[in-house]
Amino acid sequence: MLFKKVPEKYSLSADFSANTDLSVAEPSGDQTWWMPDIKRRELKQLMQRQDRKPLFNYLLWLTLLVGTGVLAFFTLGTWWAVPAFLLYGTIYSSCDPRSHDLGHGATFKSRWLNAIFCNLCLFMTLKEPIDWRWRHTRHHTDTIHVGLDPEILVTRPADLLRIAADFFFIMQAKGELKAIIPHAFGVVTHDASHYVPKTEWKKMFWSSRFYLACILGVIAWCVAIGSIVPLLFIWGPRFYANWLNYFGFLSQHAGLAEDSYDHRLNTRTFTMNPVFEFLYANLNYHIEHHIYPSIPYYNLPVLHKMIKEELPYTYTGLVDVSREVLPVLWRQAHDPGYFTSRTLPPVKASRVQPAFSAAPAPAE
Amino acid sequence: MSKIWVRACATSDVDEEDVIRFDHAGSTYAIYRSPDDEFFATDGLCTHERVHLADGLVMDNIVECPKHNGRFDYRTGAAKGAPVCVNLRTYATRVDGGDVFIEIGD
Numbered sequence: 001m002l003f004k005k006v007p008e009k010y011s012l013s014a015d016f017s018a019n020t021d022l023s024v025a026e027p028s029g030d031q032t033w034w035m036p037d038i039k040r041r042e043l044k045q046l047m048q049r050q051d052r053k054p055l056f057n058y059l060l061w062l063t064l065l066v067g068t069g070v071l072a073f074f075t076l077g078t079w080w081a082v083p084a085f086l087l088y089g090t091i092y093s094s095c096d097p098r099s100h101d102l103g104h105g106a107t108f109k110s111r112w113l114n115a116i117f118c119n120l121c122l123f124m125t126l127k128e129p130i131d132w133r134w135r136h137t138r139h140h141t142d143t144i145h146v147g148l149d150p151e152i153l154v155t156r157p158a159d160l161l162r163i164a165a166d167f168f169f170i171m172q173a174k175g176e177l178k179a180i181i182p183h184a185f186g187v188v189t190h191d192a193s194h195y196v197p198k199t200e201w202k203k204m205f206w207s208s209r210f211y212l213a214c215i216l217g218v219i220a221w222c223v224a225i226g227s228i229v230p231l232l233f234i235w236g237p238r239f240y241a242n243w244l245n246y247f248g249f250l251s252q253h254a255g256l257a258e259d260s261y262d263h264r265l266n267t268r269t270f271t272m273n274p275v276f277e278f279l280y281a282n283l284n285y286h287i288e289h290h291i292y293p294s295i296p297y298y299n300l301p302v303l304h305k306m307i308k309e310e311l312p313y314t315y316t317g318l319v320d321v322s323r324e325v326l327p328v329l330w331r332q333a334h335d336p337g338y339f340t341s342r343t344l345p346p347v348k349a350s351r352v353q354p355a356f357s358a359a360p361a362p363a364e
Numbered sequence: 365m366s367k368i369w370v371r372a373c374a375t376s377d378v379d380e381e382d383v384i385r386f387d388h389a390g391s392t393y394a395i396y397r398s399p400d401d402e403f404f405a406t407d408g409l410c411t412h413e414r415v416h417l418a419d420g421l422v423m424d425n426i427v428e429c430p431k432h433n434g435r436f437d438y439r440t441g442a443a444k445g446a447p448v449c450v451n452l453r454t455y456a457t458r459v460d461g462g463d464v465f466i467e468i469g470d
Contacts, residue, residue: 044382047421105433109423130446137432137447141413199449294421294430 004159012194013147034262036307046299049109053298058117064091089241094279095124096245101281101297126176126235128211130204134196140293144266145259150191154254156336158329169242183208244279251321252286255328255340263290265342270315312342367469375462383427385418394418396438403457404438405466411450
């Protein structure tokens with residue numbers, strides 16, 4: 001086998017989702033996630049959404065996408081096509097981190113704007129919305145908890161070949177297609193059966209059929225014209241220009257503690273230059289995003305400034321964070337017990353609040 | 365158990381378009397004040413994964429769970445889409461002399 005088998009312990013083994021027909025109607029543990037010391041009124045301000053700021057951001061992104069796409073098209077057949085498509089593909093691949101905040105419904109004040117851009121971005125990055133939404137919900141409930149989080153990118157022992165393959169989006173795309181294809185035929189995957197409630201299955205099947213039809217349609221288009229040009233513009237960029245997302249996503253959680261109830265220990269925040277943060281939709285403020293998923297991406301830097309004294313070291317760029325991540329992954333390939341233990345600042349005003357805990361159920 | 369009225373909070377305890385938590389007899393509730401200055405009450409925990417809604421965001425007549433962003437109409441308890449599918453239980457409220465009361469019990 002080309003890739004190492006993912007250890008059994010990472011397979012989902014329990015049903016989740018309280019409000020559904022799935023058998024376990026509880027959060028997975030009685031633990032409480034660490035929370036920073038922040039006043040309710042400040043939090044409310046940070047959670048406020050608007051339309052104008054994200055709309056400007058998204059229209060700028062789409063303008064850049066179309067502009068670089070036209071440029072790339074006219075360079076076809078020349079060596080200029082290489083940098084032109086790399087530029088187009090990098091801007092295109094911004095759809096993936098963008099879909100993240102949109103998926104939480106936190107970006108736009110208007111729900112319809114959120115829905116339009118969310119579905120567009122998910123489609124561009126080949127993620128079927130129903131499966132992804134429920135899967136990602138699990139990731140936020142039990143971030144990097146073995147056997148509970150279906151989005152652990154690097155399992156231990158680290159498979160370096162698998163990690164390298166994802167530079168070209170290969171493993172992630174394979175994972176998405178391994179769900180889309182059976183779901184299109186009405187067969188629910190093992191993982192999805194653990195986190196997607198039965199009431200959502202029909203919707204997921206039809207959504208997957210739409211995705212599969214589109215994928216086959218684009219492939220048929222390529223075959224008909226004897227060219228891969230259509231794929232260079234749609235989905236292809238996720239493979240040939242995944243570099244920014246690759247290092248960004250590796251930096252979020254890889255090499256950190258498993259089974260911790262403190263996002264500061266299993267998640268990283270790193271800053272980047274304004275262009276990269278624009279493309280990455282501020283998802284580099286990842287500790288902040290996990291603590292408060294309701295806060296829109298444009299307020300995450302504000303939250304970061306407010307709580308930075310309670311956070312561990314903030315990496316100052318992709319090079320800085322990769323200097324830590326890559327050697328850890330190398331070591332984890334041979335030593336599955338090893339992980340980066342982050343140094344936390346001395347406890348000052350931090351507190352534990354019961355917000356995200358498994359609270360007692362209301363009396364019937 | 366018959367229905368009883370219980371004092372939940374003072375009207376001034378809840379900002380307009382906001383929510384607070386109220387615990388009583390081993391149960392937890394969420395008390396809302398709408399933009400129209402009306403008070404509403406629901407169960408305090410999201411029906412999805414039992415997160416306290418009092419930590420969420422109130423927008424008009426909607427409360428959004430802080431953990432997975434599930435939304436409810438707090439006036440009716442209606443779930444407004446994934447990942448919440450089960451409605452919230454609601455409770456009658458009344459304001460008397462600057463205090464908010466909720467009616468609980470079977």
